[in-house]
Amino acid sequence: MKVAVLGAGVVGVTTAWELLRDGHEVVVVDRRPEPASETSYANAGMIAPGHAYAWSSPKALKTLLKALTRDDLALRFRFQTDFGFWRWAVRFALQCTSEKAAANTRRKVGLSLYAQERLRGVLAETGIRCGMRSEGALYLYRDPAGLAAADEKAKILREAGVEVRRVSPEEAAALDPVYEGVKDRFAGALYAPGDESGDARLFTRELARRCAERGAELRLGETILDFRTAGDRVESVLTDKGELRADAFVLALGCYSAPLGRKLGLDLPIWPVKGYSVTLPIAGSNNPPRLPGVDEDNLFAFANYGDRVRLTAVAELGGWDWSHRPEDFAPMLKAVHELFPQAGDWSRPEYWAGLRPMTPNNLPILGRGRQRNLWVDTGHGHMGWTWACGTARIVADLLAGRRPEWDPVGLEPKAA
């Protein structure tokens, strides 16, 4: 079967790979000249079942209220007139009960564990090297009460099969020597030995190359504008370069799945939640964190890819805006300097902002669209790197009429 995968972010490329493995003819279309040039470009890089909590929770609502009056928090709000935002915000708020947050967390953890195994399989099969670190992650707390509460909260992860251990600053320093000199600046950490990190952009670009070697056609620099449908089928995709016909289509356009999905009669509740990252080269005398992790009081994440260290923060509800200014990074950089003053070469920073394709329940949208040859693999929010290899396999299985190993029931796209 000829399958057109729409989007060459980490989700589209991993889907293309799984479809090739199933013996399909695959075409990938993306408007950018290289794969992973939008949200998959410079994310935090964490593969983290040990951090798979639902963002929509009772606490999120309280933090959002604070964000209405303050601009220095990890959660930021920019007033918007777009009706689409308010519709999404109401759906998000409805997920913020304790019961829904717990149920969504359990499913997120289950998908993370399944997807992590799939990612390991793809890495083993392809031999791709993308700065992977597989020695666990440390989630740091600056005060004892916060640490105790987090330890209690982690019960839900443990029950779902994730190992999470509470460690003292001394134990954290034994795991990662970067903490040796700053043991007095935090109360302790939760250590998730199964969590990992790696460079999603490098992985995606390498995998795209292997897809091409395996016969996939990569149509890059080509913008999808519309679709032609007939009865219950999508006939073709209309792009700025012409028309692309295929037997089946997979929508994997990150945030832009929502506006383009609307043209196919779908209501995909995805809203862009912006985040920022700074990537520093690691030079001789630098002392970066070795293990990935999160400073939970300042909500900045960090990961070390061997030659570079990346620091990531902020969830900003601000609409379809990729821009960034130096002041957007200021609170994160202040917290980073407290913990990792020598993290990398500060004279050569690469600043970036990206849009997380966030759904109200923070779970992806997976399954058949309104037309019987349309499939959807999108809405991966803050966990697309963690989940991509898993959802790619799930969608490839659905397309082949097989029962997926992880059940996506309830995550199907809905009609508009």
Ligand SMILES: Cc1cc2nc3c(=O)[nH]c(=O)nc-3n(C[C@H](O)[C@H](O)[C@H](O)COP(=O)(O)OP(=O)(O)OC[C@H]3O[C@@H](n4cnc5c(N)ncnc54)[C@H](O)[C@@H]3O)c2cc1C
């Ligand atoms: C700051 C930040 C930190 C993050 N940290 C982590 C993390 O630690 N771990 C984790 O698992 N996830 C993390 N994420 C989330 C992760 O990056 C995303 O979930 C993932 O990249 C989404 O991948 P995607 O392929 O769906 O979207 P994208 O990478 O955005 O890919 C969509 C593709 O569609 C293309 N496209 C869009 N419209 C069109 C069109 N009209 N025509 C043609 N092509 C089009 C784009 O060019 C793009 O290449 C983070 C995200 C951010 C922003």
